[in-house]
Amino acid sequence: MAKLRVIVSGGGTGGHIYPAMALIKRLKERDMIEDVLYVGTEKGLESKIVKQAGLKFKTIEISGFKRKLTLENVKVMQLFLSSIGKSKKIIKDFKPDIVIGTGGYVSSAIVYAAHSKHIPTVIHEQNTIAGVTNKFLGHFVDRIAIAFKEAQDQFSEKRKIVFTGNPRAQEVVGIKPNDRLSEFGLKPGVPTVMIFGGSRGAAPINKAAISAMEKFSKENYQVLFVTGRVHYDSVIEKIDKKYINSENISVLPYIDNMPEILPDINLIVGRSGATSIAEITALGIPSIFIPSPYVTHDHQTKNAMTVAKNGAAKMIPESDLTDELFFDEINKIMNSDEIQSEMSQASKKIGVPDASDRLIKVLTDLVK
The missing domain is CATH 3.40.50.2000 (Glycogen Phosphorylase B;)
Known part of the structure; x- marks a missing residue:
């Protein structure tokens, strides 16, 4: 098959970033990538890690929802909507074949934007308890990859779930x-x-x-x-x-x-x-x-x-x-x-x- 143009997004903690980086590394080892773009935030840990790896890196401004109902969530929603707009532009310019989210609120906008433009989407959940972002995206993406079989109970659409393990495992x-x-x-x-x-x-x-x-x-x-x-x-x-x-x-x-x-x-x-x-x-x-x-x-x-x-x-x-x-x-x-x-x-x-x-x-x- 033809080589892939891939957008990957995940941030906030190393637990979201390192599996993404391991996946990119393996795709390169198998000579399957035409081009890859990592989407994160400027303030997140991903900014340092991805830049050090020499990958193409674009940022969006977004923050996570508060667990309690507050006025601050109104601002968060405004940021989310504006980040979807920027994500759509990133997608239009890069023209990915597929978009992958590995968790953290930064992945929500780019993965949702890809879904809205009918581009294949996948999320990867590393933990037994799914994060808020992945639970939200689970309703829209084409596939939900999980690292623990116990995590399947966290998602309502079982037909989308595939057990893959964590890409970091193959790296070590x-x-x-x-x-x-x-x-x-x-x-x-x-x-x-x-x-x-x-x-x-x-x-x-x-x-x-x-x-x-x-x-x-x-x-x-x-x-x-x-x-x-x-x-x-x-x-x-x-x-x-x-x-x-x-x-x-x-x-x-x-x-x-x-x-x-x-x-x-x-x-x-x-x-x-x-x-x-x-x-x-x-x-x-x-x-x-x-x-x-x-x-x-x-x-x-x-x-x-x-x-x-x-x-x-x-x-x-x-x-x-x-x-x-x-x-x-x-x-x-x-x-x-x-x-x-x-x-x-x-x-x-x-x-x-x-x-x-x-x-x-x-x-x-x-x-x-």
Whole structure:
């Protein structure tokens, strides 16, 4: 078939942006793109990420609706209507074969505008609980791609739903074990647990990890503790230097290109965002999830429960997290090859290593 002209839109959080970028990367690898345009907002995280990737980038001005009825929603509606007008112009100028939205309110205008101009449209929902934008767009788009089968209950038009998994999974599945752990003062090939609360870090997780340093220093496995840039200085002040300099502990603010080290990790402890789960299950890594209770619709808890019920992870609600429980759960898994093997096998059963190709099939079926 002829190469595609594609518009992709998603923003607000990395959970919406990284799957979009992974899809674009795979389309390029398969030499299926004539041209691609990313539509976002100037203030959103997508502005930085997409520009750094060297992709064509257009912006629209739009904001999300407030969950309560307020006068501010009148302004939001005005912005939405004007952004549809600008989106129609972007579509007219670019002439896409298909438009894909990966979530975040920025995708609402461009996807809706494409629908109104009878251009094939697809949305991708990464979480078990669908976002407001995708729920709205679900009524208009041609296909709804989901990363968790549990998400199908969030949409009324079942005939549109296709299970594809998260494109981020296919991006990491080809990564092989390497010696990057040596960059952080750890030994490649030694069993390693990574504790990571997200790019900004998570104070409750950091607190529990700090309390466990003395116990970790006596174990035969390694600990890679990634605090988040915001918390790093305060964490370092609270840890006895002899543990920081221990041969089996490394404390860092952040790791660039983190997916590269995942094949060398035996256990991941952290939040349960959709992108993290896609990466973890694609590689079959056992995990302990401590979901953030502060995200919209508590979707991290729902994500974690979905993985945990299949035996691929343990879940500790943040309200139940104690220093003792934190260390005990890690220690139990890290000191048992049998538990690690069982969790890894369960994780791989959930993972979708061909997620991008599945989503690409959805696109090509629509534009035939």
